[in-house]
Amino acid sequence: MTFTHLDAAGHARMVDVTEKxxxxxxxxxxxxxxxxxxxxxxxxxxxxxxxxxxxxARIAGIAGAKKCAELLPxxxxxxxxxxxxxxxxxxxxxxxxxxxRTADRTGVEMEAFTAVTVxxxxxxxxxxxxxxxxxxxxxxxxxxxxxxSGPWRRAER
Amino acid sequence: MTFTHLDAAGHARMVDVTEKxxxxxxxxxxxxxxxxxxxxxxxxxxxxxxxxxxxxARIAGIAGAKKCAELLPxxxxxxxxxxxxxxxxxxxxxxxxxxxRTADRTGVEMEAFTAVTVxxxxxxxxxxxxxxxxxxxxxxxxxxxxxxSGPWRRAER
Amino acid sequence: MTFTHLDAAGHARMVDVTEKxxxxxxxxxxxxxxxxxxxxxxxxxxxxxxxxxxxxARIAGIAGAKKCAELLPxxxxxxxxxxxxxxxxxxxxxxxxxxxRTADRTGVEMEAFTAVTVxxxxxxxxxxxxxxxxxxxxxxxxxxxxxxSGPWRRAER
Amino acid sequence: MTFTHLDAAGHARMVDVTEKxxxxxxxxxxxxxxxxxxxxxxxxxxxxxxxxxxxxARIAGIAGAKKCAELLPxxxxxxxxxxxxxxxxxxxxxxxxxxxRTADRTGVEMEAFTAVTVxxxxxxxxxxxxxxxxxxxxxxxxxxxxxxSGPWRRAER
Amino acid sequence: MTFTHLDAAGHARMVDVTEKxxxxxxxxxxxxxxxxxxxxxxxxxxxxxxxxxxxxARIAGIAGAKKCAELLPxxxxxxxxxxxxxxxxxxxxxxxxxxxRTADRTGVEMEAFTAVTVxxxxxxxxxxxxxxxxxxxxxxxxxxxxxxSGPWRRAER
Amino acid sequence: MTFTHLDAAGHARMVDVTEKxxxxxxxxxxxxxxxxxxxxxxxxxxxxxxxxxxxxARIAGIAGAKKCAELLPxxxxxxxxxxxxxxxxxxxxxxxxxxxRTADRTGVEMEAFTAVTVxxxxxxxxxxxxxxxxxxxxxxxxxxxxxxSGPWRRAER
Numbered sequence: 001m002t003f004t005h006l007d008a009a010g011h012a013r014m015v016d017v018t019e020k021x022x023x024x025x026x027x028x029x030x031x032x033x034x035x036x037x038x039x040x041x042x043x044x045x046x047x048x049x050x051x052x053x054x055x056x057a058r059i060a061g062i063a064g065a066k067k068c069a070e071l072l073p074x075x076x077x078x079x080x081x082x083x084x085x086x087x088x089x090x091x092x093x094x095x096x097x098x099x100x101r102t103a104d105r106t107g108v109e110m111e112a113f114t115a116v117t118v119x120x121x122x123x124x125x126x127x128x129x130x131x132x133x134x135x136x137x138x139x140x141x142x143x144x145x146x147x148x149s150g151p152w153r154r155a156e157r
Numbered sequence: 158m159t160f161t162h163l164d165a166a167g168h169a170r171m172v173d174v175t176e177k178x179x180x181x182x183x184x185x186x187x188x189x190x191x192x193x194x195x196x197x198x199x200x201x202x203x204x205x206x207x208x209x210x211x212x213x214a215r216i217a218g219i220a221g222a223k224k225c226a227e228l229l230p231x232x233x234x235x236x237x238x239x240x241x242x243x244x245x246x247x248x249x250x251x252x253x254x255x256x257x258r259t260a261d262r263t264g265v266e267m268e269a270f271t272a273v274t275v276x277x278x279x280x281x282x283x284x285x286x287x288x289x290x291x292x293x294x295x296x297x298x299x300x301x302x303x304x305x306s307g308p309w310r311r312a313e314r
Numbered sequence: 315m316t317f318t319h320l321d322a323a324g325h326a327r328m329v330d331v332t333e334k335x336x337x338x339x340x341x342x343x344x345x346x347x348x349x350x351x352x353x354x355x356x357x358x359x360x361x362x363x364x365x366x367x368x369x370x371a372r373i374a375g376i377a378g379a380k381k382c383a384e385l386l387p388x389x390x391x392x393x394x395x396x397x398x399x400x401x402x403x404x405x406x407x408x409x410x411x412x413x414x415r416t417a418d419r420t421g422v423e424m425e426a427f428t429a430v431t432v433x434x435x436x437x438x439x440x441x442x443x444x445x446x447x448x449x450x451x452x453x454x455x456x457x458x459x460x461x462x463s464g465p466w467r468r469a470e471r
Numbered sequence: 472m473t474f475t476h477l478d479a480a481g482h483a484r485m486v487d488v489t490e491k492x493x494x495x496x497x498x499x500x501x502x503x504x505x506x507x508x509x510x511x512x513x514x515x516x517x518x519x520x521x522x523x524x525x526x527x528a529r530i531a532g533i534a535g536a537k538k539c540a541e542l543l544p545x546x547x548x549x550x551x552x553x554x555x556x557x558x559x560x561x562x563x564x565x566x567x568x569x570x571x572r573t574a575d576r577t578g579v580e581m582e583a584f585t586a587v588t589v590x591x592x593x594x595x596x597x598x599x600x601x602x603x604x605x606x607x608x609x610x611x612x613x614x615x616x617x618x619x620s621g622p623w624r625r626a627e628r
Numbered sequence: 629m630t631f632t633h634l635d636a637a638g639h640a641r642m643v644d645v646t647e648k649x650x651x652x653x654x655x656x657x658x659x660x661x662x663x664x665x666x667x668x669x670x671x672x673x674x675x676x677x678x679x680x681x682x683x684x685a686r687i688a689g690i691a692g693a694k695k696c697a698e699l700l701p702x703x704x705x706x707x708x709x710x711x712x713x714x715x716x717x718x719x720x721x722x723x724x725x726x727x728x729r730t731a732d733r734t735g736v737e738m739e740a741f742t743a744v745t746v747x748x749x750x751x752x753x754x755x756x757x758x759x760x761x762x763x764x765x766x767x768x769x770x771x772x773x774x775x776x777s778g779p780w781r782r783a784e785r
Numbered sequence: 786m787t788f789t790h791l792d793a794a795g796h797a798r799m800v801d802v803t804e805k806x807x808x809x810x811x812x813x814x815x816x817x818x819x820x821x822x823x824x825x826x827x828x829x830x831x832x833x834x835x836x837x838x839x840x841x842a843r844i845a846g847i848a849g850a851k852k853c854a855e856l857l858p859x860x861x862x863x864x865x866x867x868x869x870x871x872x873x874x875x876x877x878x879x880x881x882x883x884x885x886r887t888a889d890r891t892g893v894e895m896e897a898f899t900a901v902t903v904x905x906x907x908x909x910x911x912x913x914x915x916x917x918x919x920x921x922x923x924x925x926x927x928x929x930x931x932x933x934s935g936p937w938r939r940a941e942r
Binding site: 141 | 168169209213216217220221224229231232266267270271274277279281282285289290292293294295296297298312
């Protein structure tokens with residue numbers, strides 16, 4: 001196994017992907033914003049007007065996908081050609097799922113990861129006035145398609 | 158309890174903090190990048206040259222603190238007057254801890270949260286070539302000081 | 315009258331405001347997104363799901379206020395300490411009104427102007443699939459408060 | 472007519488354009504900065520040194536075209552492969568016209584719109600010291616070429 | 629002498645300046661864009677229309693001062709309250725001089741350095757079609773004022 | 786020789802490259818951060834812990850390459866598909882060399898120039914506490930490959 005993010009002397013570099021082909025690629029990541037019952041009630045009752053808290057998070061997540069190359073020093077500048085962020089209320093928090101698509105030279109795993117994370121941060125920002133214990137967990141890659149390595153899906157554990 | 162992020166009609170707005178005083182405020186957040194034994198070995202043996210993977214994450218995290226107002230739609234533009242990001246190898250991953258300080262009109266909880274999250278994303282980006290199952294968990298606010306509400310510390314659970 | 319944005323030789327420069335005092339200042343701007351009856355119907359019926367089109371515009375506008383110093387070469391980097399964007403359906407379009415507040419050394423007229431404009435652009439982006447003739451008009455400063463020059467209000471014409 | 476910016480549940484998403492072809496596309500937008508006679512005189516006499524006020528606006532507009540995906544939450548990150556901003560003194564203000572070109576997977580209407588708008592904002596910023604009543608109007612798409620839908624031109628009204 | 633940019637373990641951190649006072653501070657830096665006789669002639673004759681090449685560089689430099697905290701990982705986010713960029717034709721190139729001013733908690737040496745550098749890069753970009761050998765040299769801090777350490781001026785050598 | 790960055794009336798514009806082909810292109814630039822013996826000793830002895838000062842500069846330089854289109858008003862938004870920044874201690878300073886690669890429609894000379902410059906600025910920022918006389922010189926294009934004009938290499942002088 002070669003670890004392509006490091007040059008001969010062990011220094012960080014941006015991996016050269018000029019020889020890779022522009023093909024359709026996608027990646028899906030997910031994460032969880034863990035909320036107290038009080039926050040969940042507020043989200044459920046609309047005393048934290050649900051639509052907008054969710055709209056802020058969703059829009060921040062999509063914009064976050066586009067910020068990936070700015071946030072991660074070694075990420076490539078590539079086209080972001082599609083992005084969705086979905087939010088779902090569960091029993092102990094809000095599940096965030098993001099899918100990013102591109103027709104460019106490298107995968108969009110980190111773009112999907114970033115979309116989930118920024119959406120989750122935005123949600124924390126919306127409810128931190130209700131409970132500062134709100135936290136983010138289980139942020140992980142779910143699956144990817146496209147590219148030379150083909151489809152990949154997270155193993156159940 | 159009033160939820161100050163929403164206007165009369167339930168729409169998102171940036172809370173007015175012009176009447177708050179510029180005082181010294183700090184916030185500490187932490188999180189965990191969960192790694193497989195193979196990734197931890199690589200980090201420990203230096204076959205993923207430790208210094209740099211950690212340098213990339215640390216620097217990305219500090220820069221991330223400064224991106225908070227750009228990532229979170231309702232966050233204020235404030236001065237960022239100090240920031241540290243610490244990384245520690247633990248038995249099942251890398252613990253990320255960030256402290257942000259300001260002498261401005263509002264708290265820096267979200268800046269600390271963002272620093273942890275972006276450092277964690279950068280670390281995932283560094284090792285995803287070794288294991289795509291690397292994930293981020295337990296991102297939470299640890300403590301804050303300053304401001305009218307005074308010091309706060311996460312409750313043990 | 316001296317025109318402070320230009321140096322001795324007529325070249326652009328950022329006016330020095332270091333001697334101005336940090337006091338509370340606000341500015342309100344407004345504008346109009348002119349829509350065809352079909353677009354207005356869609357907005358009214360919810361076949362362009364109203365909440366979200368408006369949420370996107372509102373959030374883009376608030377984020378836009380924070381981008382002012384990046385968009386306008388001679389604008390100062392100042393704190394943005396409060397921002398609201400309101401949208402109202404009128405008979406021939408959507409009225410956008412933004413108020414920005416700061417406790418910093420210079421006024422926020424351009425921040426309010428930018429918030430209105432970016433919210434309007436976002437709205438155009440949301441409905442351009444329905445009608446490419448949607449246009450933006452009447453973007454103007456309504457009033458400002460604070461600073462040495464004191465309150466100002468647009469003259470009726 | 473399907474409104475492609477919204478998912479099944481009415482939530483904002485970035486439309487997937489991965490299946491569209493990278494072809495040459497262009498868009499032209501225009502707008503008007505309405506100025507008082509005093510401002511127009513200053514622009515005409517060079518007491519607001521014409522070249523530079525116009526240079527600031529022109530350069531801000533070109534840079535603005537490149538900021539489109541950052542300002543509009545649902546806009547795609549695409550290549551910006553050509554941009555011009557033209558300014559013309561008319562009897563009651565300054566006409567701003569911008570053309571943006573790309574060889575990418577989606578149209579550049581919003582990039583042209585953004586270029587016009589940011590150039591106009593920059594012009595307002597340059598002359599607001601002379602007259603705070605300066606306003607922006609008639610910002611609209613003039614024409615577009617390229618893409619599957621082919622050429623489009625604004626209807627006279 | 630203590631080197632404040634590094635924590636106990638030798639890792640990068642953003643120095644805490646919360647205890648420093650907001651006072652008026654300024655810094656001036658300069659640099660040289662070395663041009664071939666052909667490029668200088670073009671600048672002098674206006675066959676590279678002088679005004680605009682210089683306008684682009686000047687405006688890019690001012691905007692560059694505002695990008696300092698984004699470009700330099702450990703730079704603080706502070707107010708930028710005044711900025712000028714001057715350009716002068718000399719016998720073997722163009723001298724760039726920038727002064728930045730703030731009324732904030734830390735000095736603006738790096739903001740002045742960044743303004744000079746970005747203006748110089750923009751000038752290279754403008755003339756690289758005429759001569760790819762154009763180069764940048766002698767970028768240095770000239771003087772600073774304000775802050776606890778008081779005025780400083782470059783020693784003649 | 787035509788100077789393509791200016792339109793008929795001598796105004797700045799972004800050159801249209803839509804007709805150019807996406808091919809692999811690279812550019813290498815270099816520069817020198819001139820340090821006093823005291824700074825060099827600190828770098829050599831590790832009293833400015835070498836790894837990190839260099840890590841900050843290297844990472845800032847790579848991130849800087851991606852900021853090129855944002856810093857230079859007339860630069861195109863293109864893919865950045867590979868980037869390295871190398872630093873070497875020499876007798877009177879630190880040599881910075883950057884190579885940027887793309888598979889897009891225009892060359893990356895300015896991206897390489899920007900990477901060198903931002904890495905150099907970051908290094909100055911790291912050591913300015915030791916010596917404010919640290920300066921940047923000899924920033925120049927070394928070579929480029931790809932594109933219609935083919936390979937180019939700096940002439941010895």
